[in-house]
Amino acid sequence: MRFGYSETCLDHDTGARHPENPDRLRAIREGLKRKHGVEYVEADPASREAVGAVHEEEYVEEVSSFCESGGGNWDPDTVASGNTWAAALAAAGQAQWAGERALAGEDGRKTPFALGRPPGHHAVADDAMGFCFVNNVAVAAQSALDDDDADADRIAVFDWDVHHGNGTQDIFYERGDVFYASIHEDGLYPGTGDAAETGIGDGAGTTLNASLGAGAADADYLAVVEDAVGPAIERFDPDLLLVSAGFDAHRHDPISRMRVSTEGYALMTDRMRGLADRTGAGLAFVLEGGYGLDTLAEGVATVHETFDGRPPIEPDEGPKEGTEAVVDDLRDRLDL
Template sequence: MKFGYNETCLDHDTGPRHPETADRLRAIREGLKKRHGVEYVDADPATESEVMRVHEDDYVQEVKEFCASGGGNWDPDTVACEETWDAALASAGLSQWAARTALDGDDGRNTPFALGRPPGHHAVFDDAMGFCYFNNAAVAAQTVIEEGGAERVAIFDWDVHHGNGTQDIFYDRGDVFYASVHEDGLYPGTGELDETGEGDGELTTFNAPLSAGSGDADYQYVVESGLGPVLDEFDPDLLIVSAGFDAHRYDPISRMRVSTEGYAILTDAVRTLAEENDAALAFVLEGGYGLDTLSEGVATVHETFDGRRPMDPEEDLDEETVEMVDDLLDRFGLDSA
């Protein structure tokens, strides 16, 4: 794979006990050292005006001034330092690079993956939250739409937390589809089944809140049997994966049971969805807070594109997951298999 990477993202200092640290990127790089076919690409940072396409102007200016004054705690979870401003623009720029590169034809072993931080999917139109300042995937989607590279963009979020920011930014838009599979009841407490969009965005939001303890088979079923038919109806030009790795069974802040092999299964499933829709495919890093499981997860995504075939899930599918997918398909006016 091609990995977008910028050293500036290491300068975002969240303090000694914060889970979202620069060591996350260092661990990913270390985990990729002995993998075949890894390529790193730098990219220009996003501009203020590009970020303002999905965020309120006054909010962006407030973040800039907050960082310039030395930063601190924006809220109890979301920390900034002076360098956070440049890191956030660099992270958004890497996501733009991934989207543009995918639309330019890079796929297969050259599929782009943006390794930026701070992450983005909790950042709403006018506020930072959940470790996130600028919504990287949203900036990327809006950029390629305005540049004419894509008319319709889908964002699939497999982070264990619901990407409330991405959903909110595009909730009434018909040209961006947002889908999330996440742990039910976990921070930020959004992403219910009945949140399906409004106005022009009616039926362009797909939420699959899984019960704590769900594993590989449940995630695979949601993507293949639930998201697949719905995404076929939307017919995107580009599929962006908001790729968090905190649903891993050994991640310290979630209760899900996805294995490292599960991320290979997910990768293969979204690659198939992109191929079936003739859509470009790009990945954007979100969460993942166990350094070993994060680095293994990213490496597994890479190895799947490098030719490694994923193994079938070991555990059984939960009947609750089947019922939830049937409910979702009914909400979207589709028949279950």
């Protein structure tokens, strides 16, 4: 794979005990050292105009000034330093690069993966939250739609982070040109992402939320992907498929109760690759969460290995009854 990466993202200083810290990127880089075919690209940072296309100008001014004046606690969980705004623009720029390269036809072993931090999927149009300041995947999606040369009219985002990407959903909730699908742990921060949230107005039917109970494992995630997310995105027929790739649903991640294995991420990667092939969509990955350093590094590495030719191993067990009920409900709601 080709990985978007910038040392600037290491300068976002959240403090020694914060789970979202520079060691996350260092661990990923260390884990990829032993892999073949890894290439790093430093993309240009996102422009203020690109960020302003998905965030309100008043918020952009407020948060950039907050960071440039030294930062501090934006809220109890979301911490900024003097270098955070530059890191956020770098992360958003990497997401833009990933979307651009996918639309340009880079796939297979050249499939792009943006390794930026701070993450983005909780950032709403007018606020930072959940460790996120700029919604990276939203910037990438909107930039693709605004680029006349890209010829992209419809974008799909699949979010497999254990937390619901409330910011991405909110930004596109009333629009019909972006489809947002999420699998997340029921009851976990930020408490959004109910199955009844399917979009309104022009966006009616373009949001899919699979809220799974604690303990959901590989077969549960695959059931949702194969029987709900995949068919919904295939019907939407996007030009670009962006994966908000958080690795905190891993069974050994310290802040969730899900049971996804490292192999589970390989399986979801394989299904997204197949979905992109069937729809003719460009495919790109954008890093979100993942707070166990070893499991985060393993997760990113297994995505790379899947594109490098290693076939994933299918699970031995099927999904839980509760998951089957979730899938049936989603199919009814979206008329799949």
